Amino acid sequence: MKILIIENEVYLAQSIATKLASLGHDCEILTNIGDVLKCENKDAILLSTGIFGENIYEVIKKFQNSIIILLISYISNDTVSKPIKAGANDYIQKPFMVEELIRKIHHFEEFKNIKKFNEFYVKYLNSKFDNVILPKISLKDVKFPLFINSQDQIYADKIVFLLSQELKKPFEFLSFKDKNTKSIIKNSTIPLYIADFSGLNTAEKDEIFNIIDKKEIIISNTNANNKIPFETITIEDKPNKIYSGDILSIDDYYKSIIISYEKLYSDTELALRLGISRKSLWEKRKKYGINKTK
Structure with a gap:
């Protein structure tokens, strides 16, 4: 990590820099506000709250995308509450062990990476589920445990994704393919989403019914013939056959692709990806009764 140390206690600043450098971090020490504000972006800022007075807020604003840890001599609104409200991440009170400071830096580095991963996967799943059409479901009224009956698990996946955001x-x-799943269910106090229920035999299903009662659990069931004694959402139709796993006719294939991707691609690009002309694309829309959406 590239770390900027803003501290006028020379011995402390050098001690921190030496320890961090020994762990492979690239450290720079600055004590002049002008130099700090001209400095390039860093991964982490170690900022003494007593060094620049009110100007520390300029530093916090400049490095708002960095990890900012305040180095303080005492706890007060001016040294902790206000700077953290302005955007600093945490503080550590002098004197402190450098190892504790490093622990804080690594903690926020991990948190920042997890946040980036989460943002990436939310965007990815939103894109993935964009073409999965669900019936109207009131997520606010969902009761647990919940079974989702559908021939294709992707519908249950989307419901769980949306419900997770709602809650x-x-x-x-x-997965019920994992032998440890039943044990996890019995001891879990967090929401669970479980697949492969249809692969269980009758005795195993009855056992699951007994242990999931009153738990925040959603189970994907691809066999609608099973009798379920709990709240159930059944998706009977397959509005988007491209996900169904069936062997499609050529016409069904073209129809599914056009419906699924016409919002994502222009007519020119969609026709190119299908290997047909724009005129043929127009003719297929007419043949399948597809009205182009804007």
Whole structure:
């Protein structure tokens, strides 16, 4: 990591820099506000709250995308509360062990990376589910445990994804193919999403019914013939056959692709990807009764 140390206690600054450098970090020490504000972006800023007075807020603003840890002599609104409200991440009170400071830096580095991963996967899944058409479902009225009956698990995947955002809770994904799943269910206190229920035999299903009662659990069931004694959402139709796993006719294939991707691509690009002309694309829309959406 590239770390900027803003501290006028020379011995402390050098001690921190030496320890961080020994761990492979690239450190720079500055004590002049002008130099700090001209400095390039860093991964982390170690900022003494007593060095620049009110100008520390300019530093916090400049490095708002960095990890900012305040180096303070005492706790007060001016040294902790206000700077953190302005955008600093955390503080450490002098005197402190450098190892504790390093622990804080690594903690926020990990948190920042997890946040980036989360943003990436949310965007990816939004894109992935964009063409999965669900019936109207009131997520606010969902009761647990919940079974989602559908010939294709992707519909259950989307419901769980949307419900997780609605509840602001992450679900842990499990599969009944894993021998440890039943044990995890019994001991879990967090929301669970479990697949492959249809692969269980009757006795195993009855056992699952007994242990999931009153738990925040969603189960994907691809066999609608199973009798379920809990809240159930059944997706009977397959509005987008491209996900169904069936062997499609040529016409069904073209129809599915056109419906699925006409919002994502222009007519020119969609026709090119299908290996047909724009005129043929127009003729197929007419043949399948597809009205182009804007």
